Amino acid sequence: MSRVVVDVMLKPEILDPQGQAVANALPRLGISDVSSVRIGRRIEIEFAGEPDLDRAREIADKLLANPVIEDFSIRLDDTVAEGA
Amino acid sequence: MSRVVVDVMLKPEILDPQGQAVANALPRLGISDVSSVRIGRRIEIEFAGEPDLDRAREIADKLLANPVIEDFSIRLDDTVAEGA
Amino acid sequence: MTTQPDTATSGAATPRGVPNQPPAASAGPAKPSGFAATDVLVSQFDGGPDTVERALATPEELQPHADLGLKDDEYDRIRQILGRRPTASELAMYSIMWSEHCSYKSSKVHLRQFGEKAPKNTRMLAGIGENAGVVQISDDLAVTFKVESHNHPSFVEPYQGAATGVGGIVRDILAMGARPIAVMDPLRFGAAEHPDTARVLPGVVAGIGGYGNCLGLPNIGGEVVFDPCYQGNPLVNALSIGVLPVERLQKKEAAGIGNVVVLLGARTGRDGIGGVSVLASATFDEGAEQRRPSVQVGDPFMEKLLIESCLEMYDAGLVVGIQDLGGAGLTCALTETAAAAGTGMRVYLERVPLREPSMSPTEILASESQERMLLIVAPDKLDAVLRTAEKWGVWATAIGEVTPSETPGLPGRLVISWNDYTVVDVPPGSLADDGPVYARPLREPADLILLQADRAETLPRPSTPDELRETLLRMVASPNLCDKTWITEQYDRYVLGNTVLAQPEDAGVLRLDEQTGLGVALSVDGNGRFARLDPYEGAKLALAEAYRNVAVTGAEPVAVTDCLNFGSPEDPAVMWQFAEAVRGLADGCQQLGIPVTGGNVSFYNQTGAAAIHPTPVVGVLGVLDDVARRVPMGFRTPPAADGDLLFLLGD
C-alpha cells in the first residue's frame, strides 16, 4: 500500500470566492496579517501495490483537475515522516 | 510574504462519498490498481509578514475545518523547494 | 454496468480480490461465508465477541446497561425475557430499541387517541405504525407522506444533521412503495442575531437544500421561526411525500420461510453509533462535545440510486418485504421486519459489506450508516434483485434468511451470528413491540396561570401615526415575518416539473397526473408560542392553520401527519404539555373528520431545565381533482385582474 497526494488549486487568475469568503471573515477573528486565502482540493490516492506517479499524473490530468481553471501538483506522501 | 498550507481531510471513519465516486470512476479510465481515493481540501494562507503557524492553526480550527468530521494538519509551504 | 468497484459484489456477493465464492445466498446457514474482511480480526476480540454461549456461562458478568440508557428494571426485564444475561450485542440492541426514540415508551399511551378518535375513513391504506401513512386519492393512485425530526443531530452538525434528516424521511416514503416527489422543512432556530444561530442556520439550510436538490426533490414549503427558546435546541423537521400505484404498496413483514434477507445500498461504517439512543434520548449538557463523533454523513447520490433501484424492483415484483434503515440501523430493520411477520430470522453479520473492516458485530448492528434498505426476497427472485442493484451501482448482499418458528404457534427467533459466533438469539417482538411503556406523571406547568393572565389586551397599543408607523416597521423587519426567499431560493422547487405552487404560497401544490390534472396540496404549520400558552388549543390551531392553507388552494384536506417536538418527558410539566397537545390534535382531527396517518415524536429538546416551547408541527394533505383549478394567493395581474372583487369571509 502506498499513497500519492495530488494537490489541485485554481489557477491564480481564476476567482476563488470560497477563499475570499474565508479571508473576509478573518478580521472578525482579530486577524489582520493574512493577505490572501486560496482553497483547493487535496486528493489522496492509495495504490494497491507500488505507488505509481505516472499513473497518478494521468488520473490527475484526465479527471482530478480541469486544465481550464486548475493546476495540479503530485507527490508521494511523506507526511508520516513529517508529522503535522 | 510567506505561505502556510492547511490540509483538511475527513476523519478516517467518516464516509467520503466524493472520494468513493472518483474511485468508482477510475476503472472506466482503465485504472484498476487504485485501492482508495480520499478527497479533502488544501488551503493556502498567505501572510503579509512572517508566517504564523499558531494563527494559521486558529484559523483552521475556527473557520477551515469542521472538527466534528474533519482533521487538519498545518505546515509551512515548502513546495517551492520540492517541486512537483 | 459495473463501473463501480463497489458494485462488483452486487451480482456475486464476492468482493474484488477475494477468490470466487458462491453467492452468499446459496451459502446456506451452516457455512458463514462471504465477506472476508472481518474474518481476520476475530483475534482482536479477546477470545472473540460476547456470545450466547458465553452469556450462559458467565451469568453474573457486570454489564454497562445504565451507560446505554437502560434503567435497572428494564435490564431485569431483558434478563427475564432471555432467561439469561444479554450478550453485548443483545444489550446494545435492547438499548437502541427500548430508547425513547424507537419505543415511544413515554408517548405511546397518549398517541393511542389518534387511532381511537379517528373518524371513519376509507382512504387510508396504511396508518400509524407503518413507515409512513398511505392515503388513496383515486382508483389507482395513492400518496404517502410523513414529517420527522432530526433536531439533535442538526444541532451537533447542522449540515449533515439536516441532510440526513431529509435522507431518512425520504427512505420512509420509499419503503412504502412510493416514488418520493417533494420535501418540506419546518424549521425553528434561536434568536436571529445570536452567534450560534449563525452557525446552525446556514448549515441546516445548506444541508436540506444539498440533499433534497441532489435527490431531485422539489422543496414546496416549510417554515422558519426564530425564538430564543430554541437557542440550544433548534428544530429541524423534514416532511416528504411520495406517490404510488395502489397495487405497489409495500409491506415490511419478513414473510415466507426460506426467503432471503438482502441488505441494499451503502456500505456499513461506524456512523452515528449510539446516535439514536444517545443523541435523541438525552438532553444536551457539557458532555455533548464528546458525543460529536456519532454524527452520520449522508450521500444523496447513493440515495438517488437506492430510490431508482428500489422502484425498479417493486415494479418487477421482486420484493416481498422492505424496511428502511433509519436511526437504529440493522437492529431496527431486522427486528421490526421479523416481528411484523412473526417469523424467525437467521442473519450472518460477516456478510454485511463494511467500510471499515475492523467493526465488531455490535457496531455492525448499531451502525446508523445512511442510504441502506433491508429487503425480503424470494430465493428465485434473488438474482434479479442483485442484477437490478448492479445496474444502478449499489451494493446488494444476501445477509440471511427467514426461518420458521421452532414452536408452532409462537413467533420465531432472531438468531445473528458473526463468523461462527452466535452473538444474538432473541424473540424479535421483545425488541420491536414489547418495549417498556410508561404512563409518566403529568402536571400543569406552575407558571401557566401567570402566563395566561398576561393577556395581549394589557399591551400598549400604537395610537398616533408615528407609533403606528414604528410598529409597522418593527413588524416588517421581524425575522419571523420578513420574506423567506433568502432561504427558499437555496432550494430547487422546479425539478420533476410538477410543482404547481410552492413558496411563497400558503401550501405547496403538486400535479400527480399530467392527463387528468389530479394533484395534491400540502401545508405544514405550527406555533410554539400558542402551544406554550395552551398546548391543547395550540395543537388545534396548528392543525387548523395547515388545514386552511390546504383548503384555500382549492384542495379537499384528507389526512394529517405530525411531528411533536417537546422537552424531557421525565418533566411532568412537559409531559402535561405533550398530553394536552396530543389530545388537542386528536380532538381537532375528529372534529374536522380527517385522520392522523403517521408522525414522529421528538422529546428531550431541552437544555438543562429549560425546555423549548411545546411545538407540535402539523402537516395536512389535500387532494385536487384538477390542479389547473388551484387558487394562488396573489391578486391576478392587470389586465386580467381588472374588476376583480374582494370579499372577507368569517368575522
Add this chain to the structure above:
Amino acid sequence: MRIGVVTFPGSLDDGDAARAARIAGAEVVRLWHGDPELHGVDGVILPGGFSYGDALRCGAIARFAPVMETIADAARGGLPVLGICNGFQILCEAHLLPGALTRNQHLHFRNRDQWLRVEATGTAWTNAYAPGQEILIPVKNGEGCFAADQRTLDELEAEGRVVARYLRGNPNGSQRDIAAITNAAGNVVGIMPHPEHAVEALTGPSLDGLGFFTSVLRHLAGAGQEAALVGAQVQGGPAASVVGGQGAQVAGGHLAGEHGAQLAGGQGAQR
C-alpha cells in the same frame, strides 16, 4: 424527429427535458449513460442534475460515460446537442464547449426565475427566438459561474457564440453575464438556466423555454442548410413568429415583473 435524453446516475431533470421535447413535438428516446448506442436519434439533450453525485467537479465523471464518447464524436460531426445545467458542465468538461462552470460567487445554490437575453439565434437550439429577445426561465445551480480566460471570452463574443446573457441581475457571478454559449458550428449549446422548466403555464414562470425545443426540430427539418450558422445572431428575421406550436402566441409574452412564479396563475387562467 427523435430527440434523445440521456440519463446518468444522478440525472434529475431528465424527465422534464423529455417532457419539454415531447411538448415541442419531438419523439423522445431515453438514452442510458452506460450504453454507447445513440439509437438513431437526431439530437441529444444532456439534462440537469448531479451526475455521479457531481463528486470532484460537476460533470467531471460523466464525461467518461460510454454514451458521452459516442455523443462527443457525433457532436463533432454536427449532431445537435443541448446541455442544460449539469449538461452544460459535462459539455465543458468534455471540451465540446470552452470554459468551465465554477462555484457560484455567493457560494450558495440559487433557484429563481431569471431574465435572459437571447443573443445568438442561429444555433440549432435557438433559431426560434428573435435576436435580443428577453425570456424568463428558472435558474437553479450551485456551480453555474461561467469562467474562461479573457482570450476565450473575447473569442466567444467576436464569433457571436454567446447564446444568452443574464439580465437584471447575474445569479451566480458568471463572467460577462454569460448564461449560454455555443460551439463554433452552432450545433452544441450549453445553457445554465432551465428552459425545460418553462414550457407549461401551470408549472413554470412562462412558456419562454419551449423555443429551445422547437428550434431543434426546425433546425432538423431544414437540415442541410444549417452549415453556416456561426455568428448568426444577425439572422433570425422570421424567428419571432416561429416559436412553434403552442409556444407561438406566447413567445416574448412572458409575465411582467421579477416574480414570475407567483404570477404564473394569471397566464394559466388565460390559456
